[in-house]
Amino acid sequence: MNKLLIVGTVAYDAIETPFGKTDKILGGAATYIGLSASHFNVKSAIVSVVGDDFSQEYLDLLSNRNIDISGIEIVKEGKTFFWSGLYHNDLNSRDTLDTQLNVLADFNPIVPEDFKDSDVIMLGNLHPNIQIGVLDQLTSKPKLVVLDTMNFWMDCALEELKQVLKRVDVLTINDEEARQLSGEYSLVKAAEIIHTMGPKFVVIKKGEHGALLFNNEQVFFAPALPLKEVFDPTGAGDTFAGGFSGYLAQQGNVSFHNMKNAIIHGSNLASFCVEKFGTQRMESLEKEEVNARLQQFKMLTQFDIELAQ
Amino acid sequence: MNKLLIVGTVAYDAIETPFGKTDKILGGAATYIGLSASHFNVKSAIVSVVGDDFSQEYLDLLSNRNIDISGIEIVKEGKTFFWSGLYHNDLNSRDTLDTQLNVLADFNPIVPEDFKDSDVIMLGNLHPNIQIGVLDQLTSKPKLVVLDTMNFWMDCALEELKQVLKRVDVLTINDEEARQLSGEYSLVKAAEIIHTMGPKFVVIKKGEHGALLFNNEQVFFAPALPLKEVFDPTGAGDTFAGGFSGYLAQQGNVSFHNMKNAIIHGSNLASFCVEKFGTQRMESLEKEEVNARLQQFKMLTQFDIELAQ
Numbered sequence: 288m289n290k291l292l293i294v295g296t297v298a299y300d301a302i303e304t305p306f307g308k309t310d311k312i313l314g315g316a317a318t319y320i321g322l323s324a325s326h327f328n329v330k331s332a333i334v335s336v337v338g339d340d341f342s343q344e345y346l347d348l349l350s351n352r353n354i355d356i357s358g359i360e361i362v363k364e365g366k367t368f369f370w371s372g373l374y375h376n377d378l379n380s381r382d383t384l385d386t387q388l389n390v391l392a393d394f395n396p397i398v399p400e401d402f403k404d405s406d407v408i409m410l411g412n413l414h415p416n417i418q419i420g421v422l423d424q425l426t427s428k429p430k431l432v433v434l435d436t437m438n439f440w441m442d443c444a445l446e447e448l449k450q451v452l453k454r455v456d457v458l459t460i461n462d463e464e465a466r467q468l469s470g471e472y473s474l475v476k477a478a479e480i481i482h483t484m485g486p487k488f489v490v491i492k493k494g495e496h497g498a499l500l501f502n503n504e505q506v507f508f509a510p511a512l513p514l515k516e517v518f519d520p521t522g523a524g525d526t527f528a529g530g531f532s533g534y535l536a537q538q539g540n541v542s543f544h545n546m547k548n549a550i551i552h553g554s555n556l557a558s559f560c561v562e563k564f565g566t567q568r569m570e571s572l573e574k575e576e577v578n579a580r581l582q583q584f585k586m587l588t589q590f591d592i593e594l595a596q
Numbered sequence: 597m598n599k600l601l602i603v604g605t606v607a608y609d610a611i612e613t614p615f616g617k618t619d620k621i622l623g624g625a626a627t628y629i630g631l632s633a634s635h636f637n638v639k640s641a642i643v644s645v646v647g648d649d650f651s652q653e654y655l656d657l658l659s660n661r662n663i664d665i666s667g668i669e670i671v672k673e674g675k676t677f678f679w680s681g682l683y684h685n686d687l688n689s690r691d692t693l694d695t696q697l698n699v700l701a702d703f704n705p706i707v708p709e710d711f712k713d714s715d716v717i718m719l720g721n722l723h724p725n726i727q728i729g730v731l732d733q734l735t736s737k738p739k740l741v742v743l744d745t746m747n748f749w750m751d752c753a754l755e756e757l758k759q760v761l762k763r764v765d766v767l768t769i770n771d772e773e774a775r776q777l778s779g780e781y782s783l784v785k786a787a788e789i790i791h792t793m794g795p796k797f798v799v800i801k802k803g804e805h806g807a808l809l810f811n812n813e814q815v816f817f818a819p820a821l822p823l824k825e826v827f828d829p830t831g832a833g834d835t836f837a838g839g840f841s842g843y844l845a846q847q848g849n850v851s852f853h854n855m856k857n858a859i860i861h862g863s864n865l866a867s868f869c870v871e872k873f874g875t876q877r878m879e880s881l882e883k884e885e886v887n888a889r890l891q892q893f894k895m896l897t898q899f900d901i902e903l904a905q
Contacts, residue, residue, distance in 0.1 A: 377781065472686065475824045496805040499822060508896050510817040513808060515784045547899040581901060587817050588897050590856040592890060 291331040291536035292402045293320045294421045295411020295435075295525070296391065297341070297349075297359055300565060301371040304378065304519050312565045313345045314370065316411035316435070319522035322569040323529025323556045324409070325352040326577055327537040332402045334358035334421060336394045338365035348570065358399045365390040378517050379494060398424040407536035409528060410434040410455070415447035422454055431541045433457040433532050434486070435524070438464050449484060456541070458486040459528050465491045474499060475506075488546060490531070492524055500550050502543045509550045510587060512558040512580065519564045523557045526569065530556035555581050600640040600845035601711045602629045603730045604720020604744075604834070605700065606650070606658075606668055609874060610680040613687065613828050621874045622654045623679065625720035625744070628831035631878040632838025632865045633718070634661040635886060636846040641711045643667035643730060645703045647674030657879065667708045674699040687826050688803060707733040716845035718837060719743040719764070724756035731763055740850045742766040742841050743795075744833070747773050758793060765850070767795040768837050774800045783808060784815075797855060799840070801833055809859050811852045818859045819896060821867040821889065828873045832866045835878065839865035864890050 300314025317333045324331050332355035337346075339361055349356050366389035374381045396417055403426040410418040412435045422432065434455040440448050441464065452458065458481060466472055469480035478489040478501035489501040495517070497510040530553035535541055538548075558580060562568045609623030626642045633640050641664035648670055658665050675698035683690045705726055712735040719727040721744045731741065743764040749757050750773065761767065767790060775781055778789035787798040787810035798810040804826070806819040839862035844850055847857075867889060871877045 473824055473826075475822045493805070496802070497819065506822055506896055507899070508819040508822070510806065510819065513784045513815055513817070515782055517782075548901045551899055551901055585901070587815055588899075590816070590860055590897075592857045592860055592894070 288328060288330045289407070289536045289539050290402055290405040291324055291329045291407045291409060291533060292334065292398065292405035292421075293317050293324065293331060293409045293411065293529075294334045294396060294418065295320060295413060296368050297333065297335040297337050298368040298370060299341075300521060301369070301385075302374070302519055302521050302564060303372070304374040304564075305376050306518055307564070309564050311369070313342075313348070314521065314565060315368065316413075316525045318349070318566060319525035319560065319569070320409055320411055320529035320532070321349055321354045322352060322566060323526040323553075323560075324533030324536070325354060326530070326556065326572070326574070327533040329533055329536040331355065331533070331536075332358050332399055334396045334398055336360045336362060336390045338362050338367040338390045340365075341367045355399065355402070358397060358402070360394075360397065362390040372521070374520065378520050396421050403427070406430045406539060407532050408432045409532040410451075411525060411528065412437050415440055415444050415451045418451045419447070419454070422451070430539065431456050431532075431535055433459065433528065435459045435528050436464070437461075438467055441467050453485040455486050457488040457490060459490040459492060459524070459531070461492045461494070461524070465489070475501075488543075490550065492527060494520070494523070498527065498550055498554060500546055502546070505543050507543075507547045507550060509554045509584075511554060512583060512587065514558065514561070517561045520561050521565060522569075523560050526560040527553040527557040529553070551581070551584055555584055597637060597639045598716070598845045598848050599711055599714040600633055600638045600716045600718060600842060601643065601707065601714035601730075602626050602633065602640060602718045602720065602838075603643045603705060603727065604629060604722055605677050606642065606644040606646050607677040607679060608650075609830060610678070610694075611683070611828055611830050611873060612681070613683040614685050615827055616873070618873050620678070622651075622657070623830065623874060624677065625722070625834045627658070627875060628834035628869065628878070629718055629720055629838035629841070630658055630663045631661060631875060632835040632862075632869075633842030633845070634663060635839070635865065635881070635883070636842040638842055638845040640664065640842070640845075641667050641708055643705045643707055645669040645671060645699050645705075647671050647676040647699045649674075650676045664708060664711070667706060667711070669703075669706065671699045681830070683829065687829055705730050712736070715739045715848060716841050717741045718841040719760075720834060720837065721746050724749055724753050724760045727760045728756070728763070731760070739848065740765050740841075740844055742768065742837065744768045744837050745773070747776055750776050762794040764795050766797040766799060768799040768801060768833070768840070770801045770803070770833070774798070784810075797852075799859065801836060803829070803832070807836065807859055807863060809852075809855055811855070814852050816852075816856045816859060818863045818893075820863060821892060821896065823867065823870070826870045829870050830874060831878075832869050835869040836862040836866040838862070860890070860893055864893055
């Protein structure tokens with residue numbers, strides 16, 4: 288079984304949407320990535336940090352999904368990273384109400400021995416120096432390194448971000464961030480610029496408008512599934528990344544052709560994530576539901592046009 | 597050969613985008629629809645009105661595309677409908693600088709005898725009463741009636757619009773307009789509401805984010821082709837409608853399955869329209885270019901996922 292190493296936050300979130308609000312619940316990029324990737328036959332581990340205020344129940348939830356949590360450091364008398372956000376009526380934009388870095392401020396990631404030769408590395412959104420710190424601990428060259436980031440690091444750690452990008456095969460990023468990073472409005476041009484920074488593959492996430500995969504001249508597009516209700520978009524991008532990297536780790540095939548399938552698997556899993564608050568929907572998600580919706584994705588996008596008229 | 601009847605404006609446009617500006621050039625919904633539909637083997641006619649200030653060269657351009665223009669009334673001493681718009685930097689929004697209805701104010705459409713039994717009717721964006729006036733002149737039930745409209749008519753002629761919608765098979769509309777017409781933010785719910793107003797098929801155009809086709813429980817999505825440069829979005833929606841209705845008229849098959857192909861043909865033709873100012877690109881467009889880009893659409897969207905993992 289291939290190995291997937293996941294790096295990212297394991298956190299407490301407090302979320303408010305037009306449909307309700309939560310107290311502190313399970314959150315964090317690595318959490319969503321891990322839950323999503325657990326739908327594939329891979330041996331996965333999370334590298335992260337929490338405080339000793341973090342619920343054992345949540346750690347068990349991850350272990351029970353066969354995720355190795357030995358790389359999640361628990362800091363004594365430390366407080367877990369906390370994020371609080373308020374989504375606007377269209378759910379496309381949000382305000383961050385509170386961010387408490389807590390134990391994340393001094394996080395020094397330690398990759399478990401058994402995962403230093405992982406096949407796929409999924410670097411979730413974190414300070415680029417932490418992402419570099421993980422790559423430096425690997426003992427063999429992985430098949431694929433995927434990196435997710437956000438505008439925050441472009442604003443305050445652009446040079447470090449550019450350093451880690453040189454060592455990355457796939458960058459996943461949203462449309463506005465792709466524009467900011469490249470200085471180009473056209474996403475086709477933005478991807479071209481980002482290719483020159485290192486990543487041979489650029490995935491541009493457009494939320495409800497789907498995702499684009501660029502590999503030089505090749506392009507693939509996957510829509511988001513049109514949904515009647517979107518309840519809470521938190522974690523959708525990370526769930527996408529988890530499906531994408533989990534599928535590729537399982538298959539061990541990182542061709543452009545297979546990456547198309549990975550994009551569909553990621554979009555498919557993300558379509559569930561937004562149906563309930565936080566990780567709730569992903570916790571209850573069954574294989575049959577996943578497969579049925581994959582079929583819906585096929586119906587949604589596949590056509591059989593004849594070129595001869 | 598099947599018949600396609602096109603109703604809409606034939607106009608003068610003056611356009612300004614971040615890339616330049618034009619004097620009065622050829623424009624109008626029926627013009628773009630007609631040029632686009634001329635890529636299919638159909639017998640088409642335009643019903644419209646212009647003033648005698650309208651350039652013979654432009655009328656010849658349409659005739660030379662085998663479009664029957666006997667239904668374009670030329671009003672003596674009348675002035676042609678004029679629209680002027682300024683696109684913002686992202687090309688996704690625009691300001692209307694000037695609208696002169698001129699001869700359109702008293703337009704009384706007359707359907708040519710030979711087109712009263714058309715197979716497909718494409719009702720371009722116009723006052724709903726004019727659209728009804730055309731349907732009233734038909735002598736046999738068409739295979740398909742497609743209607744395009746905009747928020748302007750929802751604001752000032754909603755009851756008339758609702759009347760014509762009852763007689764329509766397909767409504768093409770953009771996302772904001774679908775929300776306005778239905779009162780629902782979710783496009784899935786919006787399509788459900790619009791189904792109850794008459795149209796069995798609802799096409800929601802999302803510009804650079806592609807187009808959705810709804811038919812009760814069935815959904816299909818086509819992306820817009822990611823382009824390096826968008827020069828002028830004017831007429832893209834009408835070009836889409838022309839490709840959609842032209843293909844369906846040619847095929848004479850109005851099943852959901854075939855409508856998927858029509859959506860792809862419409863999106864494909866619209867991707868050319870935006871590459872130059874006004875109708876310029878559509879005037880020079882060759883069959884080989886159209887077919888090559890259809891192949892790109894296949895590459896962009898088709899995947900071959902195995903459900904067994």
